[in-house]
Amino acid sequence: MKEVCPRFESAMSMLGRRWTGLIIYQLLQGPQRFCTIESALGISGRLLSSRLKELEENGLVDRTVYPETPVRIIYELTDQGEELEPVMRALETWSERWMTSSSC
Amino acid sequence: MKEVCPRFESAMSMLGRRWTGLIIYQLLQGPQRFCTIESALGISGRLLSSRLKELEENGLVDRTVYPETPVRIIYELTDQGEELEPVMRALETWSERWMTSSSC
Numbered sequence: 001m002k003e004v005c006p007r008f009e010s011a012m013s014m015l016g017r018r019w020t021g022l023i024i025y026q027l028l029q030g031p032q033r034f035c036t037i038e039s040a041l042g043i044s045g046r047l048l049s050s051r052l053k054e055l056e057e058n059g060l061v062d063r064t065v066y067p068e069t070p071v072r073i074i075y076e077l078t079d080q081g082e083e084l085e086p087v088m089r090a091l092e093t094w095s096e097r098w099m100t101s102s103s104c
Numbered sequence: 105m106k107e108v109c110p111r112f113e114s115a116m117s118m119l120g121r122r123w124t125g126l127i128i129y130q131l132l133q134g135p136q137r138f139c140t141i142e143s144a145l146g147i148s149g150r151l152l153s154s155r156l157k158e159l160e161e162n163g164l165v166d167r168t169v170y171p172e173t174p175v176r177i178i179y180e181l182t183d184q185g186e187e188l189e190p191v192m193r194a195l196e197t198w199s200e201r202w203m204t205s206s207s208c
Binding site for chain 2: 005007008009010011012013015016017018020021022025059080083084086087090091092093094095096097098099100
């Protein structure tokens with residue numbers, strides 16, 4: 001039997017971390033400020049900061065600092081991050097069909 | 105800003121559990137015995153048993169007992185589980201392109 005590819009395994013475990021997939025999903029809407037992501041997801045600032053840092057280290061998210069007053073920091077998906085869109089869209093389609101929820 | 109749909113969130117958190125995505129990926133190959141999944145994934149029997157039970161409860165996996173000697177128990181994806189194939193294939197494509205690993 002063909003073994004499960006370690007690359008797939010790494011991808012699953014990276015995206016499967018709590019909040020990570022949701023942050024990517026949120027950033028598919030375009031570049032955003034920290035506070036926008038924070039309020040859209042209802043995640044704590046501390047946790048969001050930690051997850052964004054991991055995503056940056058994994059090459060999925062870029063962070064740009066605009067030295068204005070007050071300073072503006074924008075997060076956006078890299079090409080590698082953007083290319084997760086088919087995964088996210090497929091999961092969106094599936095969840096709309098199969099997950100029960102009255103609120104969306 | 106459009107809020108993240110709770111259904112998507114539920115799907116992410118279910119599939120994001122350690123091993124869960126990999127078990128589904130493995131079962132896309134077809135119905136299988138417990139020990140086949142166990143050895144393909146290198147997961148402990150106890151953990152696999154617990155994950156399969158959750159997947160059954162969530163309606164993604166069916167478990168059929170064939171009362172032979174010795175008893176044969178087969179696990180397979182339900183329709184709901186099978187329909188995750190586009191998600192898994194998209195993730196497979198992405199991970200082949202972006203995740204680094206020399207072993208596959």
